[in-house]
Amino acid sequence: MAKKTIQINFDTGWDLAPAPESTDHIKINEQYNLFIGGKWVKPKSGKYFASINPATEEKLAMVAEANDKDIDSAVKAARKAYDTVWSKMPAKERGKYIYRIARLMQEKARELAVIESLDGGKPIREARDIDIPLACAHFFYYAGWADKLDYAFPNRKPKSLGVAGQITPWNFPLLMAAWKIAPALATGNTVVLKPAETTPLTALKLAEIIQESGLPDGVVNIVTGAAESGAALVNHKDVDKIAFTGSTGVGKIIQNAIAGTDKKATLELGGKAANIIFEDAPIDQAVEGIINGIFFNQGHVCCAGSRLFIQESVYDVVLRKLKDRMQALVVGNPLDKNTDIGAINSKEQLATINKYLKIGTKEGAEIYQPECSIPKKGYWCKPTLFTNVSQSNTIVQEEIFGPVLAIQSFRTVDEVIEKANNTPYGLSAGVWTDKGSKMFNLTSQLKAGIVWGNTYNKFDPTSPFGGFKESGFGREGGLHGLKAYLKF
Amino acid sequence: MERVEVLKTYKIYIGGKFPRTESGRYYSPEINGKSLGNICHSSRKDFRNAVVAARSAFGSWSGATAYNRSQVMYRIAEMLEGRKAQFVAELIQQGSSKIQAEKEVIASIDRLIYYAGWCDKYAQVFSAVNPVASSHFNFTTPEPTGVVSVVAPEDSGLLGLVSVIAPVIASGSSCIVVASENKPLCSVTFAEVLNSSDVPGGVVNILTGKRGELLKHMASHMDVNAFLYANNNKKEELEIQKEAVENLKRVVIKDFSKPYSDEHETPYYIEDFLEMKTTWHPIEKIGAKGSGY
Numbered sequence A: 001m002a003k004k005t006i007q008i009n010f011d012t013g014w015d016l017a018p019a020p021e022s023t024d025h026i027k028i029n030e031q032y033n034l035f036i037g038g039k040w041v042k043p044k045s046g047k048y049f050a051s052i053n054p055a056t057e058e059k060l061a062m063v064a065e066a067n068d069k070d071i072d073s074a075v076k077a078a079r080k081a082y083d084t085v086w087s088k089m090p091a092k093e094r095g096k097y098i099y100r101i102a103r104l105m106q107e108k109a110r111e112l113a114v115i116e117s118l119d120g121g122k123p124i125r126e127a128r129d130i131d132i133p134l135a136c137a138h139f140f141y142y143a144g145w146a147d148k149l150d151y152a153f154p155n156r157k158p159k160s161l162g163v164a165g166q167i168t169p170w171n172f173p174l175l176m177a178a179w180k181i182a183p184a185l186a187t188g189n190t191v192v193l194k195p196a197e198t199t200p201l202t203a204l205k206l207a208e209i210i211q212e213s214g215l216p217d218g219v220v221n222i223v224t225g226a227a228e229s230g231a232a233l234v235n236h237k238d239v240d241k242i243a244f245t246g247s248t249g250v251g252k253i254i255q256n257a258i259a260g261t262d263k264k265a266t267l268e269l270g271g272k273a274a275n276i277i278f279e280d281a282p283i284d285q286a287v288e289g290i291i292n293g294i295f296f297n298q299g300h301v302c303c304a305g306s307r308l309f310i311q312e313s314v315y316d317v318v319l320r321k322l323k324d325r326m327q328a329l330v331v332g333n334p335l336d337k338n339t340d341i342g343a344i345n346s347k348e349q350l351a352t353i354n355k356y357l358k359i360g361t362k363e364g365a366e367i368y369q370p371e372c373s374i375p376k377k378g379y380w381c382k383p384t385l386f387t388n389v390s391q392s393n394t395i396v397q398e399e400i401f402g403p404v405l406a407i408q409s410f411r412t413v414d415e416v417i418e419k420a421n422n423t424p425y426g427l428s429a430g431v432w433t434d435k436g437s438k439m440f441n442l443t444s445q446l447k448a449g450i451v452w453g454n455t456y457n458k459f460d461p462t463s464p465f466g467g468f469k470e471s472g473f474g475r476e477g478g479l480h481g482l483k484a485y486l487k488f
Numbered sequence B: 001m002e003r004v005e006v007l008k009t010y011k012i013y014i015g016g017k018f019p020r021t022e023s024g025r026y027y028s029p030e031i032n033g034k035s036l037g038n039i040c041h042s043s044r045k046d047f048r049n050a051v052v053a054a055r056s057a058f059g060s061w062s063g064a065t066a067y068n069r070s071q072v073m074y075r076i077a078e079m080l081e082g083r084k085a086q087f088v089a090e091l092i093q094q095g096s097s098k099i100q101a102e103k104e105v106i107a108s109i110d111r112l113i114y115y116a117g118w119c120d121k122y123a124q125v126f127s128a129v130n131p132v133a134s135s136h137f138n139f140t141t142p143e144p145t146g147v148v149s150v151v152a153p154e155d156s157g158l159l160g161l162v163s164v165i166a167p168v169i170a171s172g173s174s175c176i177v178v179a180s181e182n183k184p185l186c187s188v189t190f191a192e193v194l195n196s197s198d199v200p201g202g203v204v205n206i207l208t209g210k211r212g213e214l215l216k217h218m219a220s221h222m223d224v225n226a227f228l229y230a231n232n233n234k235k236e237e238l239e240i241q242k243e244a245v246e247n248l249k250r251v252v253i254k255d256f257s258k259p260y261s262d263e264h265e266t267p268y269y270i271e272d273f274l275e276m277k278t279t280w281h282p283i284e285k286i287g288a289k290g291s292g293y
Helices: A069-086 A093-108 A111-118 A124-143 A171-185 A199-212 A228-233 A246-256 A283-299 A312-327 A349-360 A413-422 A436-445 B044-063 B066-082 B084-093 B097-119 B123-125 B159-170 B185-195 B209-220 B235-247
Strands: A034-036 A039-041 A048-054 A058-064 A163-167 A188-196 A220-222 A241-245 A264-268 A273-279 A306-310 A366-368 A386-388 A404-410 A426-430 A449-451 B136-144 B147-151 B173-178 B204-207 B227-231 B250-253 B275-282
Touching: A034 A069, A034 A199, A048 A111, A058 A199, A069 A188, A069 A220, A069 A228, A069 A264, A069 A306, A069 B227, A093 A111, A093 A171, A093 A199, A111 A124, A111 A171, A111 A199, A111 A312, A124 A171, A124 B066, A124 B097, A163 A171, A163 A228, A171 A188, A171 A199, A171 A241, A188 A228, A228 A241, A228 A246, A241 A246, A241 A404, A246 A264, A273 A283, A273 A413, A273 B185, A283 A306, A283 A404, A283 A426, A306 A312, A306 A413, A312 A386, A312 A404, A349 A366, A349 A404, A404 A413, A404 B209, A413 A436, A413 B204, A426 A436, A436 A449, A436 B136, B044 B136, B044 B147, B044 B173, B044 B204, B066 B084, B066 B097, B066 B159, B066 B185, B084 B097, B084 B185, B097 B159, B123 B136, B123 B275, B147 B159, B147 B209, B159 B185, B173 B209, B185 B204, B227 B235, B227 B275, B235 B250
Parallel strands: A163 A188, A163 A241, A188 A220, A241 A264, A273 A306, A273 A426, A306 A404, A386 A404, A426 A449, B147 B173, B147 B227, B173 B204, B227 B250
Antiparallel strands: A034 A039, A034 A220, A048 A058, A366 A386, B136 B275
16 A cells, blocks of 8 residues: 655644844945955946845945956055064964954844845855854864964974965855865965955955054955956956856866966865765754755855765655755845745856756756745745656756755765765765764765765864865965965 | 042952952062052962862863854953953052053054964964875864963063963963962953953963962862962972872973063974874775775
8 A cells, every 4th residue: 555645744734923123234336445454445347246145136236347467456455564564573472363353243133134135145144153153163273273283283483475366256255265264374375355346245245344453554455356366366466366166167267377487376166065865863963954955055155065965774765854844944045044945046056056956957867846935036946856866967966056956865985985986076075874994984985075974064263164176276264274375 | 539449359360250359368478668469369269269169160161162252252351451450550550650651552453463363273283184094084183171270470460371371272272370479460360351351250360479388289279280380489380280190180380481582482382281182983985995984
């Protein structure tokens, strides 16, 4: 006799009362200039572009577009600050400035969280509980390293590099700025940071905080713009180091551009992480881990667990529980505290995701999306599963950077290791099993920079982050993150 | 008529509270013939009460995240910065010049910041993953020793005090400190700073009095795990070393005759009060030798 299946539908009469975060207390200027040499200066390009709220398609602010002349001014300001002030300052004092920035960010945490949610579309719950506190923690952690570098590299004499050019992505705007700026300053470098063009606002708020901290002029410069501004920074002759987080495609362009120069680089690029569920895993926790792995930040996460491998014997039960759990996900207003999945970051990214949804179906995979309503305005994508996929499917091979999960099954440990490693990427992986020895077998054999055991998408300033293979090189976070900004 | 000044009653600090010594005794150290006040002359019983408080605080303090401890220690520095003037005045009262006093307070703040930064870093410096020749994941991580008896430097009433407390609590240990006998004022005020800095009661307990009378008990108490002695007195050192034997206390002796020296800013001062724990865990099926059960 066929089992009766019950489909849970939370979209009927189960609506949660709206709980939107207020935006009264935040301040966003109508227009932002470039933050160069401690001052707000008009762009020489004379151009401004709009930063849009992806949940409403409304304009939040106009932001300056830096051309190569603007980038040149910023690099000059950074060089001057390096030569005259920052490289001469005792490490202890340098550290105290970084502590100040951390504390000021903590004081303004709520404002930063709301702006992050408005500008990027991420749920306020995530901005408030993850992005902003972690960004503060990064500054706090690296502040302490400033006068302790000799202990991180015994028997070597660490020295700063000079001017660091840093380019950050749109998925964790402030957090990525913190990952870049905090270690660079702690190690005695000065910075030119270019945030992503769709989400520049929290980096500009950070510029205000940096001004308020009294950090010497030019130590941190923040210049906004798109790919061309980034290219100008990468190609500038007086930049000693490039730190980039973004796609593998652009990472390769950067590595090519700096070939033949003395520039050092760290590249934190794409991923296509395997999340592996064994039959002896705590299933309910694993399901939460799958959800968190792929739907955290709308799947706009380089380390997202976008390839799910379920051991055959538990395939049906995991899939059923996963679908049930997805039915309870709240998609909608990012500022609502109940929201699990916010807006897709931009129109362009939504088009990319939709392209992959089409390809997935066309190549024969089975698509599943829960029944849920999505707002009429803005950019949205329902949480999506693909089953009946194989290793050769495009949606298994390529990074989608959206809430889209490709599910495969496996029988043996060797098989899943082979499949998990069969990708040009190597950023992260997840393993779910209650058996410790099996866990450590997997952590030993998976070719990935971060392996989460019975958890997923956990980050900490003390914990190094970065990839194997085409997911990039260099580590950010922890003691290892210092090395990227030092020479010996 | 001139306003009559309100004088401060000096107390000790146990379990986050400010009692007077249970013994009711006092002593009056003098600087240049002038009394500093009636300072609590703490007893063995005060010390024993403080050990109970320190032991009970150890669990939550060592269990707090390193990040949290780091922020709390940073908070102590923030509070100290805000009360600079009071410490400068007390140091002057204890015989420092104004310039010396200011220098000492600033150095104390910076030293706290220095150790605050280590809370979430020393583990990365002192721990290890050990490449054992079998199929095991083997790693060594530090844990705080526990409750520490501390005798603060006699000649450096504030900087010395801060320098012995900070590395002990950075890793999560708790302590009972006997302050400088003849320069005790800053220790009482520093207790007030600790009390307003989110440092849980009992993590640091500060007693004033005659250390000669307390040493024996501090070194022999069976619920104390380690002893930090920061003076130069061979006779006292010997007494501590002998009394510490019964429960194998770790005895650490530091020379604080140059309190400003950079030698006092090092993670090895934290390491003095760490226990190293090594964990073995099998790895299924790695290497040629098979699993390491």
